[in-house]
Amino acid sequence: MTLLQVTDLSVEFDTAEGVVRAVRGVDFTVERGRTLGIVGESGSGKSVTSLAVMGLHRGARIGGSVRFDGTELIGAPEETVRRLRGRRIAMVFQDALTALHPYFTIGDQIAEAYREHHGASRKAARKRAVDVLGDVGIPEPARRAGEYPHEFSGGMRQRAMIALALSCEPDLIIADEPTTALDVTVQAQVLDLLMRLQQDRGLGIVMITHDLGVIARVADDVLVMYGGSAAEQAPADRLFADPRHPYTRGLLDSLPRLDAGDATELRAIPGSPPSLLAPPAGCAFHPRCPVYARERNPLCTGDRPALRQVGDAHHNACVLDEVTP
Amino acid sequence: MIGYLLRRLLAMAVTLLVICALTFAIFYLLPSDPAAQFCGKDCSAERIELVRQQLGLNDPLVVQFGRYVVGIFAGQTLGSGPYAVRCDFPCFGYSFQSAQPVWDLMMDRLPTSASLAVGAAVLWLLLGVSAGVLAALRRGTWVDRTVMVTTIGLSALPVYFIAMILLYLVVTVTGLLPYPRYIAFGEDPGGWLANLIMPWTTLAVMYAALYARMTRNSVIETLAEPYVRTARAKGLPERRVVGKHGLRPALTPVATMLGMDLGGLLAGALITESLFSLPGVGKLFADSLNKADQPVIMGITLLASFFIVSSNLVVDLVYAWIDPRARLA
Amino acid sequence: MTAPLATAPAGGAGAADPATDSAAPASPWALALSRLRRQKAAMTGLAIIVFFVLAALLAPVLTAISGKGPDDLDKKAVNTYLGGLPRGSLGGISPQHWLGVEPLLGRDIFARLLYGAQISLLVAFSSALLITLIGTLLGVTAGYFGGRTDAVISRFMDVMMSFPSLIFMIALLSVARDVNRLLLLIGVLSLFGWPYIARVIRGQTLSLRHREYVEAARACGTSSGRILLTEILPNLTGTIIVYVTLAIPGLIGAEAALTYLGVGIRPPTPSWGQMIADSVLYYKVDPMFFVLPSACLFLVVLAFTLLGDALRDALDPKGSRT
Numbered sequence: 001m002t003l004l005q006v007t008d009l010s011v012e013f014d015t016a017e018g019v020v021r022a023v024r025g026v027d028f029t030v031e032r033g034r035t036l037g038i039v040g041e042s043g044s045g046k047s048v049t050s051l052a053v054m055g056l057h058r059g060a061r062i063g064g065s066v067r068f069d070g071t072e073l074i075g076a077p078e079e080t081v082r083r084l085r086g087r088r089i090a091m092v093f094q095d096a097l098t099a100l101h102p103y104f105t106i107g108d109q110i111a112e113a114y115r116e117h118h119g120a121s122r123k124a125a126r127k128r129a130v131d132v133l134g135d136v137g138i139p140e141p142a143r144r145a146g147e148y149p150h151e152f153s154g155g156m157r158q159r160a161m162i163a164l165a166l167s168c169e170p171d172l173i174i175a176d177e178p179t180t181a182l183d184v185t186v187q188a189q190v191l192d193l194l195m196r197l198q199q200d201r202g203l204g205i206v207m208i209t210h211d212l213g214v215i216a217r218v219a220d221d222v223l224v225m226y227g228g229s230a231a232e233q234a235p236a237d238r239l240f241a242d243p244r245h246p247y248t249r250g251l252l253d254s255l256p257r258l259d260a261g262d263a264t265e266l267r268a269i270p271g272s273p274p275s276l277l278a279p280p281a282g283c284a285f286h287p288r289c290p291v292y293a294r295e296r297n298p299l300c301t302g303d304r305p306a307l308r309q310v311g312d313a314h315h316n317a318c319v320l321d322e323v324t325p
Numbered sequence: 326m327i328g329y330l331l332r333r334l335l336a337m338a339v340t341l342l343v344i345c346a347l348t349f350a351i352f353y354l355l356p357s358d359p360a361a362q363f364c365g366k367d368c369s370a371e372r373i374e375l376v377r378q379q380l381g382l383n384d385p386l387v388v389q390f391g392r393y394v395v396g397i398f399a400g401q402t403l404g405s406g407p408y409a410v411r412c413d414f415p416c417f418g419y420s421f422q423s424a425q426p427v428w429d430l431m432m433d434r435l436p437t438s439a440s441l442a443v444g445a446a447v448l449w450l451l452l453g454v455s456a457g458v459l460a461a462l463r464r465g466t467w468v469d470r471t472v473m474v475t476t477i478g479l480s481a482l483p484v485y486f487i488a489m490i491l492l493y494l495v496v497t498v499t500g501l502l503p504y505p506r507y508i509a510f511g512e513d514p515g516g517w518l519a520n521l522i523m524p525w526t527t528l529a530v531m532y533a534a535l536y537a538r539m540t541r542n543s544v545i546e547t548l549a550e551p552y553v554r555t556a557r558a559k560g561l562p563e564r565r566v567v568g569k570h571g572l573r574p575a576l577t578p579v580a581t582m583l584g585m586d587l588g589g590l591l592a593g594a595l596i597t598e599s600l601f602s603l604p605g606v607g608k609l610f611a612d613s614l615n616k617a618d619q620p621v622i623m624g625i626t627l628l629a630s631f632f633i634v635s636s637n638l639v640v641d642l643v644y645a646w647i648d649p650r651a652r653l654a
Numbered sequence: 655m656t657a658p659l660a661t662a663p664a665g666g667a668g669a670a671d672p673a674t675d676s677a678a679p680a681s682p683w684a685l686a687l688s689r690l691r692r693q694k695a696a697m698t699g700l701a702i703i704v705f706f707v708l709a710a711l712l713a714p715v716l717t718a719i720s721g722k723g724p725d726d727l728d729k730k731a732v733n734t735y736l737g738g739l740p741r742g743s744l745g746g747i748s749p750q751h752w753l754g755v756e757p758l759l760g761r762d763i764f765a766r767l768l769y770g771a772q773i774s775l776l777v778a779f780s781s782a783l784l785i786t787l788i789g790t791l792l793g794v795t796a797g798y799f800g801g802r803t804d805a806v807i808s809r810f811m812d813v814m815m816s817f818p819s820l821i822f823m824i825a826l827l828s829v830a831r832d833v834n835r836l837l838l839l840i841g842v843l844s845l846f847g848w849p850y851i852a853r854v855i856r857g858q859t860l861s862l863r864h865r866e867y868v869e870a871a872r873a874c875g876t877s878s879g880r881i882l883l884t885e886i887l888p889n890l891t892g893t894i895i896v897y898v899t900l901a902i903p904g905l906i907g908a909e910a911a912l913t914y915l916g917v918g919i920r921p922p923t924p925s926w927g928q929m930i931a932d933s934v935l936y937y938k939v940d941p942m943f944f945v946l947p948s949a950c951l952f953l954v955v956l957a958f959t960l961l962g963d964a965l966r967d968a969l970d971p972k973g974s975r976t
Contacts, residue, residue, distance in 0.1 A: 085559065101556070
């Protein structure tokens with residue numbers, strides 16, 4: 001059975017300035033042992049999506065369906081979702097320094113989750129905390145369990161955050177920019193750790209990032225988000241080999257490549273991400289789209305385009321894509 | 326930790342010394358003549374000169390200051406010959422007015438001021454913090470709006486207004502309570518309570534309003550912290566998320582503010598004490614002012630500074646105890 | 655810190671974007687002003703402040719219309735047989751005395767409230783100005799130059815804040831006998847008021863100093879004075895405005911409290927604190943005498959608090975706290 005199936009997910013917030021449609025109609029699935037990468041700029045809706053799956057939005061209108069291991073989470077009683085949170089779906093947040101509580105020791109914070117879900121004794125939970133800290137490669141875990149987050153280095157703190165997520169042996173981990181705040185070498189270590197844990201335990205992983213380098217390293221499937229909806233969706237190798245959406249191509253062009261000649265210049269995507277409050281009509285990307293700039297196609301400013309199949313397991317939302325069967 | 330404490334205590338001592346010097350300079354440089362004050366109304370010039378010598382007022386200011394400071398700890402003998410009076414530690418001199426040791430005068434009045442301050446603090450904490458937390462958790466609802474409107478109005482009310490309204494309603498109109506007078510707790514606990522209810526309420530209303538607003542903002546800010554989201558993501562029940570992960574950091578600044586406010590109030594709530602004629606340190610201060618009783622004014626200024634400076638230290642220590650990040654000495 | 659969800663302007667090539675038509679590039683000040691104008695509480699506060707400032711300024715005109723000066727005694731308006739209580743109901747409100755009269759002397763309350771407003775607002779505004787000048791100067795100096803300068807100024811602020819300020823103010827005011835009370839009061843209030851704003855300004859300057867554009871200006875060899883004037887101060891203006899507005903109610907209250915305790919403005923100069931002190935004795939028999947100055951005090955303090963709170967929300971949404 002599919003581990004996580006998200007269908008037509010939408011998230012709206014009411015603000016003083018009006019309704020913000022942060023996510024509109026996103027679909028994806030995650031299988032056990034596989035990694036889905038969600039990529040996009042800030043404001044593309046990728047983090048909002050992950051929090052919606054976890055049921056962590058307060059005061060937002062959430063529509064569509066999120067099925068986890070056969071259980072529908074949208075509209076489910078809070079208690080049902082809470083028992084899944086941390087236990088079967090765990091989350092790794094971006095900045096571990098602010099995401100871990102400054103007043104409690106790392107060991108206590110891990111033990112707390114374990115006790116909550118397993119009803120373990122204080123001592124057993126403590127032992128569990130030390131064990132998972134060891135599993136994620138923290139040296140002297142017994143001593144470090146008694147330290148506070150601010151006493152850890154950035155990389156060690158992120159490992160501790162992963163240990164917290166692993167403590168209850170979840171089936172799915174949602175990692176929201178887990179390596180953004182880290183040095184490149186530490187970043188590689190943390191990603192390798194996640195991949196190793198995935199192989200050992202058959203975890204499903206949702207990796208949310210703005211960094212295509214991270215996606216290339218870990219993802220099996222990729223969902224590219226723009227302005228709250230999906231722009232392109234494909235297996236990772238196919239996406240990198242044959243990017244079809246102008247936005248995806250723009251993202252790839254703005255990435256430095258070792259195999260490119262010196263003559264290839266890096267190109268940034270002009271303009272800035274769209275306002276979610278008053279998004280552009282039609283395709284959210286058209287104001288920045290080089291194709292639209294060359295030729296103003298009325299299709300681009302009509303309805304917001306949905307994903308269409310453009311190849312084997314390859315979906316694209318660009319209305320100008322010639323579908324090749 | 327020990328080193329930190331020692332450094333803080335040293336800084337505290339220096340601060341108190343500076344305050345002491347400034348207070349001293351102001352009082353002894355200014356025109357009114359302490360000797361004439363001490364001597365009384367119908368005093369001949371010779372007698373005033375005698376008193377001046379006895380009090381050592383002809384010595385240079387620095388010598389007098391040194392004597393005052395050393396005297397506080399080592400005690401000193403005031404006057405000479407048959408008039409000599411031995412004043413032991415802690416010696417703040419004698420009142421010009423009543424000829425009693427200043428220290429004894431202050432200590433007589435301290436329980437009253439402390440009763441007023443601590444009782445009021447309990448009241449405003451209960452009211453203010455619970456209203457603030459409630460408003461934050463029900464943010465944007467009518468509960469929140471009611472709390473915000475009420476507190477902003479109450480915090481603008483002058484303290485005399487609250488006191489007079491209370492007196493008018495409780496004593497004059499309904500006669501629920503007698504006009505308050507201070508009764509020592511040991512004497513009659515019930516009477517102590519009944520007579521302090523109005524002064525407590527008066528003092529607590531303003532502070533409760535301030536605390537409610539501050540608590541509300543602090544709780545709202547803390548509940549938006551990423552670590553609270555992490556606690557939810559761990560699957561903890563909401564009760565625990567708010568209670569353990571949210572409220573603890575949210576209430577830390579409230580504890581800090583409480584320390585400061587209590588430190589400021591222990592040496593007397595001037596207006597409240599004089600409104601209700603409570604014989605506290607504040608009332609003693611007001612009375613001494615009218616009679617230009619300088620040793621008492623001096624002593625109370627120092628006592629008040631001592632309370633403020635030491636409450637700063639206590640606040641920092643408590644902060645370090647609550648928040649491990651503040652433990653870096 | 656927070657994810658900029660919808661804060662990014664829809665600029666760029668947003669030709670078809672309906673939002674860009676109306677939203678011309680707005681300066682942060684215009685943005686704050688429009689945010690402020692939408693808040694009813696802030697506008698109410700501003701209206702009350704304007705009302706009282708006008709009343710204070712126009713006091714001579716208004717008393718000329720009412721025909722009663724602040725020091726005119728009117729023995730006919732009080733009943734000498736009843737301990738000098740005002741004749742008539744509600745503290746002697748009549749066509750001659752619009753807001754009644756003081757017991758005993760029969761002075762006109764309307765006139766005294768107006769002239770009292772002059773004193774209360776003059777003291778509060780002048781000390782607020784002084785506090786801002788001293789606080790900003792020392793705060794910016796400490797924050798910008800750091801090192802030893804910062805250590806000395808910060809230590810000084812600590813000492814000042816350890817003073818039992820109310821007690822010390824009273825002591826200071828009580829021993830100085832033959833000086834201009836008004837100036838002394840302003841001086842004393844400023845002396846103990848500046849460290850609070852200086853501390854906030856210091857913190858802000860400290861963080862501004864390490865911003866890229868300040869570093870860049872320094873790397874270009876811009877002089878310290880120029881950086882302070884063109885890069886630092888303009889960025890502090892919001893904070894300064896907010897803190898001054900929030901300091902004023904405290905100053906008005908402090909003036910009233912000191913005068914109430916008998917060490918502030920001396921009679922016969924009318925001030926609200928002194929009217930309240932006089933009226934406390936009569937709270938039972940002549941409540942109006944007590945209620946009127948208290949209500950004025952309440953309204954002005956409330957108005958400044960409302961406006962200050964709204965300004966803080968508008969200029970500084972994060973609510974900078976120390």
